[in-house]
Amino acid sequence: MPHLLGKPLVYEVKIDGCGVAYRVPNGTGTHLIHINGDEEMFIEEKIKPHTTAYLDMGSDIAPPSYPGSLIEMPCPAAKS
Secondary structure (H helix, E strand, O other), X not given: OOOEOOXXXXXXXXXXXXXXXXXXXXXXXXEEEXXXXXXXXXEEEOOOOOOOXXXXXXXXXXXXXXXXXXXXXOOOOOOO
């Protein structure tokens, strides 16, 4: 039985140019192979997390700009 106590197994693998999957240490693979308790198996490509660029908070930030003329709108809750 390829699962432990009913939990599915997940193997991290790399796939070579011929399509053969090789197990690799966690964090270094390109695909995940899932095997559940019903002997079903499927493979999925790992998605790399999107990293944001480092923001330099020490630099000068320009103040927001506003249009030359602001239009005043009456508040709908205000009574005249």
